[in-house]
């Protein structure tokens with residue numbers, strides 16, 4: 001049976017989405033995901049995202065019965081994806097899955113979905129202007145949570161020197177469920193992403209590899225970001241990365257908690273709440289096309 005799929009993007013970070021609600025295992029293997037993501041011989045994408053049933057949450061009454069899983073374009077499985085989860089919220093709307101009703105008395109001014117992910121239960125608000133606001137949960141900062149060997153397991157790596165490609169970079173590491181290494185620099189235009197990105201990704205200080213964000217601060221509320229993603233390479237945007245950047249910016253005292261992150265694909269609005277410690281991310285999600293798997297790809 002050919003598999004039906006849809007293509008969505010969040011600021012150019014693009015994904016193949018599969019309605020996988022009828023079975024608990026993803027319809028594609030990790031090897032097939034590599035073929036589907038190939039931009040020359042496949043559909044082309046930064047990753048494949050599956051909307052799966054969540055029998056546990058249905059039983060416990062948590063969430064509204066769905067799970068997100070994602071494979072990167074190299075077939076690896078990350079814990080979380082910020083742009084991907086917004087695309088999935090749009091996909092759920094397009095599939096006419098009923099959202100949970102707004103409840104302003106309970107801090108929920110808009111209809112929303114709840115999804116289980118590798119980073120825990122995520123709340124997705126469907127904003128009146130068509131954007132999606134995601135409660136990305138709390139950042140994790142201990143070295144053992146990233147993981148990184150840059151400092152002792154129970155310590156935080158904030159503004160630590162790291163040697164990469166014969167240069168010393170000052171880095172801060174943050175987990176938004178998945179691992180990020182952030183470095184603040186003078187000018188992102190000077191970065192040769194294809195040359196330097198893989199050297200960060202595979203550095204021995206990061207046993208589970210790493211996503212790397214190169215950041216130029218324009219002012220405390222606006223930064224410019226280039227990203228090299230673990231398992232996907234240079235992408236036009238990274239939602240978890242933008243959240244990690246604002247957390248790192250606050251910890252390094254170069255950003256405010258409310259900050260716009262400008263990426264090659266556009267802007268994300270990030271707010272790291274002082275009261276809840278949760279990071280909120282607001283941005284768009286766009287449907288590009290739907291299709292049916294052809295014979296050419298497995």
Ligand SMILES: N[C@@H](CCC[C@H](N)C(=O)O)C(=O)O
Pocket residue numbers: 013072077078079080081082083084178179211229230231232235237238239240241
């Ligand atoms: N682009 C995503 C992150 C996808 C996962 C990442 N490549 C990883 O391996 O951790 C985002 O928008 O957050």
